[in-house]
Amino acid sequence: MASIEWQTALGYAEDSAYSARKPILFYYFDPQCIGCQQMDAATYSSDTVIRFVEKHLIPLRVDIEKKSSYERYSAIWTPTLIILDYKGHEAHRSIGFLNPDQFIAAMHLGIAKTHFSVGEYDTAKVHFEKIFNHFPKENVVPEAIFFSGVSRYKHKNDPAELKKAYEKLLHQFPDSSWTNKASPFRLL
Known part of the structure; x- marks a missing residue:
């Protein structure tokens, strides 16, 4: 049975991310956390999720008890999933259990925001559109609409x-x- 091949050291994950031009999925977990146990059982065991992570992300799994070495990311609850760009800067954060569809939608958003932040607008657009076309009911859609508009603005x-x-x-x-955050845009 296939599984996600988690890295356990941030420095190595950053080197891999930079070489592969992939964002890092930084997963804070606690072995006692029921949400983390469910992520392992229902989400990270999904073949679709495994293939997605392998294709798009450098996975890094860190026990919350070892947090002192990663304090700059300020994880206060588990499960916490942080998407980092190729240089280790945070682009997106999700807290709490995500089922496979919620996970993939949230990861697309984080990946899109990563590409947006480094000026790779066409690649960001691909990931925003995957959210709109494949996950239109997920709770990340409003944020994706907002950042897709900002990305198109910056690009054009x-x-x-x-x-x-x-x-x-x-x-x-x-x-x-x-919608409230975007409300000033109505004046344009």
């Missing part, structure tokens, strides 16, 4: 892209905090 230098993102959020997710 066209404020109309921000307004489009706001209008999409207003139509699909009127009560989302991401």
